[in-house]
Amino acid sequence: MTRRGSGRVLAAAVAFALLAALPARADGTLWQYSTLAALLAGSYDGRLSVGELARHGDLGLGTFNRVDGEMIVVDGQVWQVRADGRPAEPAAATLVPFAAVIPFMPDRRIRLPAGLDLAGLAAFLDGQVADRGLAQAIRIDGRFPRLKLRSEPAQSPPYRPLAEVLRDQVVLDLSDIEGTMVGFRFPSGLAALNVPGWHLHFISSDRRHGGHVLDLGTGPGAQAALQTVTRLETELLPGAAGLDDKPASATIRQIEGSGSK
Numbered sequence: 001m002t003r004r005g006s007g008r009v010l011a012a013a014v015a016f017a018l019l020a021a022l023p024a025r026a027d028g029t030l031w032q033y034s035t036l037a038a039l040l041a042g043s044y045d046g047r048l049s050v051g052e053l054a055r056h057g058d059l060g061l062g063t064f065n066r067v068d069g070e071m072i073v074v075d076g077q078v079w080q081v082r083a084d085g086r087p088a089e090p091a092a093a094t095l096v097p098f099a100a101v102i103p104f105m106p107d108r109r110i111r112l113p114a115g116l117d118l119a120g121l122a123a124f125l126d127g128q129v130a131d132r133g134l135a136q137a138i139r140i141d142g143r144f145p146r147l148k149l150r151s152e153p154a155q156s157p158p159y160r161p162l163a164e165v166l167r168d169q170v171v172l173d174l175s176d177i178e179g180t181m182v183g184f185r186f187p188s189g190l191a192a193l194n195v196p197g198w199h200l201h202f203i204s205s206d207r208r209h210g211g212h213v214l215d216l217g218t219g220p221g222a223q224a225a226l227q228t229v230t231r232l233e234t235e236l237l238p239g240a241a242g243l244d245d246k247p248a249s250a251t252i253r254q255i256e257g258s259g260s261k
């Protein structure tokens, strides 16, 4: 082998060793399908299947086409909680208009104080976040003395905006229930992308109840696991409403126009 040839082989070997040493690209990447702005505007039909979504992460939340219930992804299992409040396993071909998942690898664990409501929990968790310009993924396991969950009935086109749909939300009040909450915290500046602040979905340990968390009470011994997220990957939904409204575009053009002069 020539000197140059062995150099090339060495370079390739070094490159391979470096690649092997790096974590997989998916690690720590929060993967999202469509945006909150599109969902709020009534883009309720996506082309992403539950099976495809699950390849991007093992923890997360979202909804299903026609907003047919709340999605909870925990330990790699996708659950669908329709308006009856009962979790069911959707078929892998079931379609999704909006969801976010992450390969969950928590970087810290916190014991939660008892007696917090959702606002108190959010304030407590905010105090645990060093850099609020980053996103967080969270899992909470524990017993909840009280829990207020919601789901919503599936819609038919022409779709109404989500704020109107949620006037028909179905609320479930539970007491003394054990289970898992999963979700995210997004900075308020990313509000068009995903829900700003702490957004949690719940599933009970016996998998008989679930939904979007409207309020809660923390019991003793609940544990939170948190993962700081610095990398976001979003697959945009073609044809989505709500993302290119004229007022926002006009404002940006104005800023860019004055900046370039």
Ligand SMILES: [Zn+2]
Pocket (backbone or CB within 6 Å): 061, 070, 199, 200, 201, 212, 213
């Ligand atoms: Zn939700």
